[in-house]
Amino acid sequence: MRYALLVQGAPYSHQAAHSALRFASALIDRGHRLETVFFYHDGIYNAQRLATPPQDEPHLIEAWQRLHHEQGTALLVCVAAALKRGVIDERESQRHGKQGHSLAASFELTGVGQLIEAAMTHDRLVTFSP
Amino acid sequence: MRYALLVQGAPYSHQAAHSALRFASALIDRGHRLETVFFYHDGIYNAQRLATPPQDEPHLIEAWQRLHHEQGTALLVCVAAALKRGVIDERESQRHGKQGHSLAASFELTGVGQLIEAAMTHDRLVTFSP
Amino acid sequence: MQLHLLNRSVASSHVYRDALRAMSDDDYLLLIEDGVYGAVAPLVEHFSSIAGRLFALREDLESRGLEGRCAESVIVVDTEGFVQLTEETERTVSWF
Amino acid sequence: MQLHLLNRSVASSHVYRDALRAMSDDDYLLLIEDGVYGAVAPLVEHFSSIAGRLFALREDLESRGLEGRCAESVIVVDTEGFVQLTEETERTVSWF
């Protein structure tokens, strides 16, 4: 089946990202496809480029990026939720006259419409919240 | 009296930062000094350099910076809480082999010891949490 | 003498119980943010044990459309009054 | 038929009540994260109305030291079993 996940918790603050990543791995092991992860609310902090966790803790941002590279999972970040929270890409940064960017590679800013579409077109949508 | 605030909520996600800023303004109006604001837990996201709120919403990061400029308030960000959440300054960025920084001007990374000291040396410590 | 702050609605979070259990007989409780929903009947009954020492923040009542609904037993203060309460008490404890 | 997920402890949050009220007679409830504290007596009694349809996630029980304390009425599944539950049900609803 085709799965989408909705992640709404900040990494390192709540267990939502941990739970979602573990679920992602298990669904892939069962032969399903994880097509889309949508990050909303504080979940957008999962796309924070400069996250520097202690060495003895899992690097959650890199775990998402591995999913993207190995499974082709789209990592979609709600642009409205992300901009006000300061997670922005090079294009938005220039558009707003800022220097530099904070969105990690493999993540893309997109609208809430993509969440609606994911809910409509995937077989399953599972939400992990703080 | 000398006040310190402890802010633990992410801006634009919870009211903690709004409440703290309003409280800050009122205590100054009453003739007190706001010497220190310590950002911990998700409060460290208040120091997110690239925050781009909609034009019709308050710019909370700039409101903190104004306090720093006008009142000399120290804006202290817990380094351990901030690093894992990706809010880092130029020095930490280089030390960890990263490019760029995400800590807003006027904020400084510091240890939890500064919170203990603030609690001991100020007349009042008021906490705003999510 | 301490000022306790509560920012959660009694209708959805149990934390108000721990706040009440931690309070001394002369401590104050100030409802702020979503805590102010507890200043309205019938929810305000959960605070009957601290009558006369229960406060609610005016700005948070107003923004939520509760100013006219606040129970008479609740002492309404604005943010300046909130600062005053922190002056009069030795210490503030936040419950969330 | 739906799978409901609950990640809050019944001891501190009322949200489990709304989850139970929203459930149909054949829906499942899976306790995850801090929700698994509700799989232990006496808190598990709050779920007596859905006996046979109450699940708890093994990994979250284990990490919290609850594996041996989980009530017998609770069906323990690992994350693979969690995925299976999402396969068998039409839709997942998360309560937090």
Added chain:
Amino acid sequence: MNNADSTTALLVVLRHAPHGSSWLREGLDVALVGAAFGQTVDLLFLGDGVQALIKGQQQGPLGQKGTHPTLDMLAMYDIETLLVDVESLAQRGLTEADLQLPVTLITASQLPHLFAQHTPVFNF
């Protein structure tokens, strides 16, 4: 309705109060965008979410935007079904007369059916 072809409507459940957090605002955004995409959207106000409908709300401190103006825009987006849980109202001492908009009251026995008949359900 925009999308009479669709067999099911999208349900957005709003369970958080205004101002205290951004959950309510972000939930409403999902509803508005869903409607803009041509989906039929029903809103259910449950638990603290019913407080979103209280009359006479204002901006928060520092000009923090409320959600009450957004509620007034729902009809423009063809979001006309505002479902309100009766029990959540009663627990908070509220009646229909206290609410900013006309609503459809939902009793406990209708609640499970609501969740069962909508796809997808977004729970905020």
Added chain:
Amino acid sequence: MNNADSTTALLVVLRHAPHGSSWLREGLDVALVGAAFGQTVDLLFLGDGVQALIKGQQQGPLGQKGTHPTLDMLAMYDIETLLVDVESLAQRGLTEADLQLPVTLITASQLPHLFAQHTPVFNF
């Protein structure tokens, strides 16, 4: 005690369970740093916080660190007063025998005094 001169001790109240959020971890960090700075630190486990003491905890998913190893280090930091609210234990079906470390049980009538005698109080 490190700081016998100090008239009051610092109280860190831990009210959150392990793993689900970082509150417990970050609260413990404040306690450890306070102790390292020479303050006398008392810990109070209240509400869901008492679950931090349950025996037999492990790492979380993906190697998420628990807080149970930190608890074992408290004595090294001269944090020896672990206060536990009896009512919070009872509500969760726990007794002293279920806990990882020896503790001091606190009854309801002692709770207000605890908060009144410590400065500062950090409530996590």
